Amino acid sequence: MIYRFFFKMINDEQEKTGDFDNNYQHLINRYLLFLFFIFLFYSVFIITFFGDLLISTFLTVITFFWLFLLAIKSKTQRFRKNLKTMIISIIVLLTFIVSFFYIHTHKNAGVEYFYFCILFAIPFFLNYKKDSFVIFFIVFIISINFIGSLYFDLDFIPRSRFFKQGDFKIVKLWNILFSITCFSMDIVFIAQKDKLINGLIVKTRIKDSTIKDLEKTNAELMKHQMLINHLTEENIQEILSLAESNSPVFFEKFQVFFPHFIPELLVINSNLIHSELYFCALMKLDFDTKKIAQCTNNSIRAVESKKYRIRKKLNISSEININSFLIKI
Template identity: 25%
Template sequence: MLRKIWNYIQNLHIDPTADRFERLDAQILNLFAFSIGIVLLVSGFRDLLFGFEGYFLLLFVLGSIFLILFFFTKARQNIMICFIVIELAMLLVFFFSSTSGFENGLSLYYFLLLMTSLFIFNTKKKLKYIIAVFATAFVLFLISHYYDFRIFRIKNAGNLEFSRNQRLFTFLQVFIWFAIFGYFILLKHFTVLELYRKVLRSQNIIANIRTRLDKKDDIDLENLVKMAMNDDIAFIPKIKQSFPGLYENLMHVNPEITSEEFKLCALLKLNFTTKDIAEYNHISIRTVQSRKSRLRKSFGISSDTDLYKWIDTF
């Protein structure tokens, strides 16, 4: 249940055709927009428990606005709106952190917003927004520090139970958010490594194919290999176009060849290893081995025949 909710929040209104990095950025933006609203609402209800009706109304209205904006893609993906939201959040942190001294722990939210800005404004063109956010945080913190974080007054803000509750609540929220940021940092890191490894692997595959297939420079091997790696539905038509006699020759040996068998033969023709086939088709290595065994039976290939050399005869 929680997993479904999480997926709904992070994938709302995200274009499925976008590349993986664009989807990651959009997911972060979704979580940021949604969490701001939740944090404000929860903080409002917490303040209500301690008798701060005015601040409850303020936080409740702001939280509701942010949650409503969460469902509007254009507003959420507008950089200027994101910048204004972060700056307003900075002012909220400035106000509430300057009511009962530094010990209330609310200054931790500055670091959370700074980290958020690094994620949202993550291109060279958006660097000015990051600088503006960092400058705002620095100036507001210096002002609060000068007045010993006691600029504003809130009745009962010095309540010991309220202060302890506030510190714990702040720490938990910041901790959870940094954990989420860490998740996306690692996800992006692993995505970059995976794509880089795919590029290197595709280059090796293409080089091997060109070596094996003499005078085949007219074949669009780059796109062919890319489609195979991405398990693209256009791979089969592309392989038939690139190797026009392959399917007919296989049909001549086995007229009942299945689409699964032909796809496996096509991947073998491109010299994909068992591990490659399993990874790019999102199946286990054992499943690939089973399919190879069925292919041998279907085409009457003996166990001592190398499948890669066999497919090269077509």
Template identity: 25%
Template sequence: MKENNLYFIGSLFLGINLLINEIIFFKNYKESLRITKEYNALLGRRHSFLEKVLYVGSQFTTTEPHYVKRINLYSYCIVIAFIANGLCELYFKQYLSAGIFLLMILEVVAGLFSKVRFNKVFVTYFFIQLSVLTFLHSGNGFPETFIDLYYIPILLATIFIFDFKTEKKYILIILGCIIIESIITFFTNHSLFYNEDIHEFIKIDQIKNFVNVGLFIILISYFIFEKQELYRRLHAEKEERDKEFQILKSRINDAFEEVVMLAKNNDERFTTRFMEVYPERTQKINTTFPNISDKDFKLCALLYFNFTNKEIAKYLSIEVKTVESQKYRLRKKYDIPAGKDIMEWMNDF
């Protein structure tokens, strides 16, 4: 009776997953096709077969290529493991289990060509499927097959896939499912479902499970180490950029104070130094006011520092009315609206 329950629940699990996957991939198919078409149209050069294999799916995300490559390598390893396990299940005539492995293979492969692979909800759903698959096999009445060990690489994989700081909830959901499944399995003494057929190959199952779990732990540990190494490198690069930024900021502040002091002292080097320190602003003035005179350029440079008419008159040793007259000539010559600040108008222009 329990064996019938296993096949009933397993068949239900397989059917529900087929339906959910059909809905998910149908909804994503057209959008993925459109994105892929645009991506191929923008692709400037032909990629080698190896590049296509390693970076397939990169068009669906703005994530850096190394992340896509790592996920792809992990996906390929998953597919190889599922194929091996599926063939093993077929050999021992465990057709339901083989069908579930086939479904999981299709999910991974379809995910490679769809933006759904970068959907965290779907990825969480995929890992819950893996935990349920482990749960179904662990209730067959033979705990000595050590099928529960598969929970270890599943949990390790969530650390590799998700960012614990920002995506902790997904890890906790998967962890919660595993805890519930483990409690049920423990209190039913691994006999929630009893499968008489498995008795014949317990020893083979033990070896297979130990090998699979060992390989997955090694594989995921490598990916986690690589991920941490990448974070360390990015952190070092960020610190280096921050250091360069602080040096640049210090230089800009020093240059700013120097130029302002030259302006206040009406130093003849002011205009030349302004051009050196603010080349983009200089280009903007020359572009906005073609053939501008040296006197008018100096006025624009002083206005850039938000000096008032009174301050400009003081620094240039001229009357305030003279400053107003120069600004009026600029407005009239270039049709600057009345009441509009010259520098503000230039930025809008």
């Protein structure tokens, strides 16, 4: 049951879509799950071997905080929109937590190594080009905490009474092992993120190549239509100019130049309304979504919605380019 619960949480988003954003969200899920187990094991270790209830309780709270984030992250739209802000806040919070425990353990338990784990987590969550200011801010916070904790006593922070002198070597060894584990996992997750980015780049190149091929094919189809309808280049330029200026005479002129187009659409589906036929005319001229939005003074989302309804009414498969389909008519 527990395994199914975790498996569902870390795979829920990836099953829905295969795009970069959702795969990256899935990767973040796995990272949060990793943090959950690391902190859980660490808190159990502290309470079992040293009996420090303060540290163990604090770590347990943080442990289940990761689980809480993991549970709500894919369910809450607000979380997804403010993901970067939450990540920055968590990194800063972890920095102060490391500083607290570094001093709490008498600066002799190797807690300072976790500063470097936090630093190496930054590339996984943030982009050096887009988030340079934020990264400098986080690095500044970590540096100030590290220097301040190292050179100032900060007597207002309580010191642990549970650690004996001989315990520090054991705790330091464990902290080194934990920090190496965290560091290694940071590298693994960064590598997986890079793999996703490289995959996205390849897909984008393939998509761009496909679009260019499609544009070339549509241009050839348009030339073929010009021959069939005995149109000249001047006729095409005229109708394009009318369409781009959203002229009220465009649709009438279009039907003169392409007299069989609208009737054939109505044969496929007689329920097509005027605005849908108008959009079909624009797509017949190979106007893309953005250009249609500009010509008709509509939003891109409204145009996409209209194209979706047209596709449904004409029974056009999602695998077929709607412009190519209409150009052939």
